[in-house]
Amino acid sequence: MKIKIRSNYKTALILSLIFIISFSLTTFAQQNLTADKLTFEKNEEGSNIIEATGNVKMLYNEIEITGDFARFEQANQVINFENNVKMVMENRTLSGDQLTFRMEDNYLEIQGNVRLESEEFTAESNKMTYDRDEGIMNLSEEAYIDYGTISANANQIRVIEKANRAVLRGNVSGQQNGNNFQADRIEILDKGNKIEMTGSAQLIFNPEE
Amino acid sequence: MYFKDKKRIIFAVILMVVIAIGVGFSIYHESNRMSENQNQNQNQNENQQENNNQESDYLKQIDLVLFNNDKSIKWNLDSEKLIREDDGNLYNMDKPQFKAFENDQQIYTGQGTKAMYNNNLEEISLEGDININKEDLLLETETIIWNQKDDTVSGKKGVKLTSPELVITAQEFSGPLSLNKITFYGTQAGQAKVEWR
Numbered sequence: 001m002k003i004k005i006r007s008n009y010k011t012a013l014i015l016s017l018i019f020i021i022s023f024s025l026t027t028f029a030q031q032n033l034t035a036d037k038l039t040f041e042k043n044e045e046g047s048n049i050i051e052a053t054g055n056v057k058m059l060y061n062e063i064e065i066t067g068d069f070a071r072f073e074q075a076n077q078v079i080n081f082e083n084n085v086k087m088v089m090e091n092r093t094l095s096g097d098q099l100t101f102r103m104e105d106n107y108l109e110i111q112g113n114v115r116l117e118s119e120e121f122t123a124e125s126n127k128m129t130y131d132r133d134e135g136i137m138n139l140s141e142e143a144y145i146d147y148g149t150i151s152a153n154a155n156q157i158r159v160i161e162k163a164n165r166a167v168l169r170g171n172v173s174g175q176q177n178g179n180n181f182q183a184d185r186i187e188i189l190d191k192g193n194k195i196e197m198t199g200s201a202q203l204i205f206n207p208e209e
Numbered sequence: 210m211y212f213k214d215k216k217r218i219i220f221a222v223i224l225m226v227v228i229a230i231g232v233g234f235s236i237y238h239e240s241n242r243m244s245e246n247q248n249q250n251q252n253q254n255e256n257q258q259e260n261n262n263q264e265s266d267y268l269k270q271i272d273l274v275l276f277n278n279d280k281s282i283k284w285n286l287d288s289e290k291l292i293r294e295d296d297g298n299l300y301n302m303d304k305p306q307f308k309a310f311e312n313d314q315q316i317y318t319g320q321g322t323k324a325m326y327n328n329n330l331e332e333i334s335l336e337g338d339i340n341i342n343k344e345d346l347l348l349e350t351e352t353i354i355w356n357q358k359d360d361t362v363s364g365k366k367g368v369k370l371t372s373p374e375l376v377i378t379a380q381e382f383s384g385p386l387s388l389n390k391i392t393f394y395g396t397q398a399g400q401a402k403v404e405w406r
Binding site: 032033035048 | 370372374375377379389390391392393394395400401402403404405406
């Protein structure tokens with residue numbers, strides 16, 4: 001009986017090791033950058049700098065980022081993409097002109113013609129930051145969101161993913177079910193089915209045709 | 210009295226003619242033999258001279274020192290055997306090993322299976338399983354060429370750069386002789402790729 005237990009224990013140990021090694025290899029393989037041209041050099045601090053040009057594609061865990069050019073600072077774990085940037089993650093697609101991804105912080109900034117498409121909403125702006133650990137997006141500069149039944153413009157839009165809500169601040173104007181509204185601040189709740197207006201707010205009901 | 214007999218006179222004349230022919234032939238043969246010996250000796254001397262010349266084209270344990278255009282970087286290229294060809298335009302080397310120095314500081318070392326210096330093209334090319342060690346970097350390739358016109362180094366096939374933090378694989382690479390900045394190229398067969406830890 002003891003022999004059988006020991007045998008099972010050894011089997012479990014071997015299987016666990018195989019699983020851990022396989023997992024490690026898979027994780028390693030998923031952190032890579034491909035391009036037509038890669039330039040490698042060390043900066044003054046001795047850190048590896050890689051510049052990628054032409055059909056650049058990075059795979060980082062479940063994230064895929066493509067662009068025309070990228071610069072990777074390995075010591076800081078920061079990568080900058082430029083021109084025709086597209087990021088695909090989970091069920092979202094993010095595009096723009098310039099993207100900075102801080103891998104250790106799981107944080108990214110994207111600028112220029114920013115567009116985010118997801119199952120729940122679509123957003124546009126000229127600048128966006130995204131804290132992936134916290135699940136918080138901040139869109140600014142001509143920000144726009146189409147969330148459920150609501151579409152609106154604002155100076156700033158903050159999307160809180162975990163709470164399924166968005167907060168719009170500054171010169172908010174938009175539509176819900178064909179009715180126009182204006183406000184200093186609104187909150188979109190319940191995946192876009194409900195809004196709360198605060199501050200100076202105006203709701204204009206359009207008569208049915 | 211003896212020569213009163215005509216037959217004996219004729220016999221004596223024939224005998225003298227035969228002796229004269231024999232002596233003449235001996236002298237002729239001897240002179241031919243001597244001239245042949247002289248030719249042989251001359252040929253032998255020439256062959257020996259050629260052999261001596263060939264021996265000068267075949268050298269062992271060679272240490273070459275090569276500089277870039279601005280003399281800031283030098284290569285000490287050592288090989289077990291050097292063969293001079295094409296009137297000194299080509300130098301072939303076996304098992305070359307090189308050390309690169311920038312301002313007397315060693316910047317990298319490397320080795321290959323064969324090397325060739327082409328005087329006309331101003332190129333030094335190495336082939337084989339080439340490994341270049343630069344600080345904590347290892348650059349592997351099957352061929353490299355140092356173009357002395359612009360002091361660039363390029364390589365093809367099986368290009369791989371390994372550092373403690375990352376691995377780059379590519380089809381080709383190029384860079385300055387210092388190898389401070391290396392550009393890796395993909396081809397239709399595959400893109401250049403970097404994986405990191």
